[in-house]
Amino acid sequence: MIDLYFWPTPNGHKVTMCLEETGLSYRLVPIDIDNGEQFGPEFLAISPNNRIPAIVDPDPPWGGSPASIFESGAILLHLAEKTGMFLPDDPALRMEALQWVFWQVGGLGPMAGQAHHFRHYAKEGIPYAIERYTREVGRLYGVLNRRLSGRQFIAGEYSIADMASFPWINRHAKQGQDLAAFPDLAGWFERVMKRPATVTAYRKGEDVGSARRLRMKQAVADRDGLSPEPWIAQSTVAAAAPLLGAHGNSINRVR
Numbered sequence: 001m002i003d004l005y006f007w008p009t010p011n012g013h014k015v016t017m018c019l020e021e022t023g024l025s026y027r028l029v030p031i032d033i034d035n036g037e038q039f040g041p042e043f044l045a046i047s048p049n050n051r052i053p054a055i056v057d058p059d060p061p062w063g064g065s066p067a068s069i070f071e072s073g074a075i076l077l078h079l080a081e082k083t084g085m086f087l088p089d090d091p092a093l094r095m096e097a098l099q100w101v102f103w104q105v106g107g108l109g110p111m112a113g114q115a116h117h118f119r120h121y122a123k124e125g126i127p128y129a130i131e132r133y134t135r136e137v138g139r140l141y142g143v144l145n146r147r148l149s150g151r152q153f154i155a156g157e158y159s160i161a162d163m164a165s166f167p168w169i170n171r172h173a174k175q176g177q178d179l180a181a182f183p184d185l186a187g188w189f190e191r192v193m194k195r196p197a198t199v200t201a202y203r204k205g206e207d208v209g210s211a212r213r214l215r216m217k218q219a220v221a222d223r224d225g226l227s228p229e230p231w232i233a234q235s236t237v238a239a240a241a242p243l244l245g246a247h248g249n250s251i252n253r254v255r
């Protein structure tokens with residue numbers, strides 16, 4: 001069974017989407033990036049960049065001992081190669097799909113992440129940065145919109161290129177984008193959103209985040225002597241308590 005080190009963020013959702021589509025069995029290992037768990041030494045051994053997602057595949061196609069893999073694009077490629085699914089066999093089409101995976105991890109993801117940061121998390125509002133990243137994300141949406149003109153999916157058949165981009169486009173409002181301005185992108189967005197694997201992936205992912213957030217909230221309330229929240233089992237509160245104050249929040253966090 002594959003272990004996915006996960007938090008419900010766009011880069012995390014890419015991998016649950018792919019795992020659900022392929023039918024591989026997997027287990028979610030929560031890494032709460034809002035509370036610094038990405039900086040723990042055990043996770044660093046798996047993900048040298050201290051970021052989710054990362055996987056441990058106990059049975060890599062090349063044999064030998066379990067393989068840890070970080071970077072969402074590399075993980076998607078690994079899962080596609082392992083299963084022979086979601087990457088075209090034809091070499092020219094395969095290269096088309098890969099170009100769009102690289103476009104996402106090198107362009108759309110980082111720019112949208114900066115837009116999230118400056119629009120919602122920066123300690124002070126910096127109009128230049130907000131304008132710069134919102135405009136650049138809008139330009140990238142235009143690029144994807146053109147690519148999708150006359151196509152159902154980014155590389156013809158549904159592929160890891162679609163799984164890479166969807167979770168970022170899913171946060172369009174947070175990036176100050178209106179999908180109505182990008183009709184072909186909007187049509188694609190609806191098609192991907194309705195896939196059963198997408199629905200399941202998001203449900204499982206959000207469950208992880210909300211369960212952990214509730215435990216943390218209760219643990220803080222307990223520590224500070226506030227009234228307990230009765231719907232949370234006390235055993236789960238105890239399990240969350242050691243996490244408190246471990247690392248604090250990361251100001252530069254990208255999600």
Ligand SMILES: N[C@@H](CCC(=O)N[C@@H](CS)C(=O)NCC(=O)O)C(=O)O
Binds near residue numbers: 038050051073
């Ligand atoms: N290039 C990386 C980016 C991964 C990334 O930025 N992950 C975010 C969540 S979406 C994270 O772990 N942030 C933690 C932090 O900033 O400390 C990938 O595609 O996997």
